[in-house]
Amino acid sequence: MNRAVLLALQLLVALAFLLLWHVLTTVPIGGRKLLDPFFFSTPLDVLARTWKDLAGGELWRHLGITLLETVLAFATGATGGILLGFAFARRALLAAVFDPYVKAANALPRVVLAPIFALWFGLGIWSKVALGFTLVFFIVFFNVYQGVREVSPTVLANARMLGMNERQLMRHVYWPAALTWMFSSLHTSVGFALVGAVVGEYLGSAGGLGYKIQQAESVFDVTGVFSGMLVLTVFVILLDAVVTAIEKRLLVWRPAPATATS
Amino acid sequence: MTGSRDAGAPAVELAGIAIAFTLSDRSTYRAVQGIDLQVAAGEFVAIVGPTGCGKSTLLNASAGLLQPSAGTVRIFGTPLAGLNRRAGYLFQQDALMPWKTALDNVAVALEPAGIGRGEARARALEWLGRVGLKGFADRYPHMLSGGQRKRVALAQILIRDPEILLMDEPFGPLDAQTRQIMGNLLLDLWAADRKAVLFVTHDLEEAIALADRVIVMSAGPAAGLIGDHPVPLARPRDIAEIRLDPEFHAIHRTIWGSLRAEVQRAYAQGEAAP
Structure with missing residues (x-):
């Protein structure tokens, strides 16, 4: 199937969905509307509200806050995950001792930490960064750990026979192997950084997309909630496109373009 | 204990080498035993x-990648401790770093010697030319054929100018024509x-065509050396043509006589194994 036809079909699905939504919420069928616009809003209202917010400028401030939190959560989480992943993979004793605690910490649903973080770091951006950190950290940590441990023994033996010392092995063998694994989980970890930011905002903050959605919800402004969700969705799609572009540049050596987005 | 070459000492000497592995059920598997080479x-x-x-296994012991359970490995007269720094090792499996281009894979071999990046790359390019890959410097390993x-890999080993080459069925995964071309290049x-050179292969014809001396090993476990045959064929040789030489056939017949029984024994063991 060629790209144009596929794109047309994809657009058709979106249009059909919007049309159905529109008809059910605005056209009376058998004397009454099947979906009450108070609870379900209408597509045109949502678009109009989104347009108004974007023109108003207030929305951009919220977007900026969420983006900053996402980037900081990803950067700190990835850095921590890489450092500890390396340490655990290279020091078997360390890994063995901390294994149950790492598993326990990872098993904890992170959302319950949000109120604690709000208490510790306040209602500003840092409590959201902390929440995103706990989500990103474990994904990157497990992938780097796996990547370092699963370096091909032949590649490693070859590098050692070439006379490489520990530092050179790190730079030429372990580090690129770990990066490969990290990038294979990049989409997931960036997504989780955003989840951490939005959930944190939703549970207590004074700015950001999560805050905006929560505000709208508290006054039963369904149009505002849907508008916030729309903006969030477009934001995630753009972020994912940026990640894909970075991935393509950094993993040129890989045989097949990475399609796994587990 | 100096690194200098002890005149007259063999490049590689295996004396009374035995190698055993502990299996997962804690029993011991004696792979080779009583090896003098x-x-x-x-x-x-x-x-x-x-x-x-x-x-x-013998090759890994000579490289220092594996500690023999008995016996001594001497390199130019000096007992081997740790990795064999004077040897280059060509592996059977792919050993190139998949994240580096052909050029970088060869150039990186000079980094442990402290040679600067610019010079390393210039020399790597020269070596790529020598192995017939001048136009492939920017290719990543997955873009190259097996040959x-x-x-x-050969350029990566040889650019360091090691005194000893250890080769573990290096051309095993290649097709017949490519093997001949690689043999001649080598x-x-x-x-x-x-x-x-210590060259391990299961292909007797390849061994005779390349080597000065062919050593025959018995089937495991506790394999030993059961034959040592000189190959007095004139050099330079052409791998493809030398196989037609009557002398080649005579040598082949002699060595195959001692090898055949071992191959059959190994095969019978394989069939009998659960």
Whole structure:
């Protein structure tokens, strides 16, 4: 199937969905509307509200806050995950001792930490960064750990026979192997950084997309909630496109373009 | 304990080597036993034997990648401790770093010697030319054929100018034509400065065509050396043509006489294994 036809079909699905939504919420069928616009809003209202917010400028401030939190959560989480992943993979004793605690910490649903973080770091951006950190950290940590441990023994033996010392092995063998694994989980970890930011905002903050959605919800402004969700969705799609572009540049050596987005 | 070459000492000497592995059920598997072997400086020695007889194990012991459970490995007269710094090792499996281009894979081999990046790359490019891959410097390993990857690996080993070459069925995964081309390339490069070579293969014809001496190993477990046959064929040789030489056939017949029984024994064991 060629790209144009596929794109047309994809657009058709979106249009059909919007049309159905529109008809059910605005056209009376058998004397009454099947979906009450108070609870379900209408597509045109949502678009109009989104347009108004974007023109108003207030929305951009919220977007900026969420983006900053996402980037900081990803950067700190990835850095921590890489450092500890390396340490655990290279020091078997360390890994063995901390294994149950790492598993326990990872098993904890992170959302319950949000109120604690709000208490510790306040209602500003840092409590959201902390929440995103706990989500990103474990994904990157497990992938780097796996990547370092699963370096091909032949590649490693070859590098050692070439006379490489520990530092050179790190730079030429372990580090690129770990990066490969990290990038294979990049989409997931960036997504989780955003989840951490939005959930944190939703549970207590004074700015950001999560805050905006929560505000709208508290006054039963369904149009505002849907508008916030729309903006969030477009934001995630753009972020994912940026990640894909970075991935393509950094993993040129890989045989097949990475399609796994587990 | 100096690194200098002890005149007259063999490049590689295995004395009374035994190698055993502990299996997962805690029993011990004796792979090879009572191995005495010397490779003189500048000599090309091939080891043939049935599959799974422990040929590669001997190579790993000579490289220092594996500690023998008994016996001594001496490199130019000095007992080997740790990795063998004077040897280059060509592996059977792909050993190139997949995240580096052909050029970087070869150039990085000079980094441990403290050679700067610019000079390393210039010399790597020259070596790629020598193995016939001048136009492939920017390719990543997955973009190269199996034979081309072996050429890069060969350049990566030889650019360090090691005194000993250890080769573990290096051309095993390649097709017949590519094997011949690679064999001739190896002989050409080797003829330039005659390093000591220990070449492991299960292909007797390849062993005779390349080597000065062919060592035959018995089937495992506790495999030993059961034959040591000189190959007095004239050099330079052409791998494809030398196979038609009547003398080649005579040597082949002699060695195959001792190898055949071992191959059958190994095969019977394989069939009998659960």
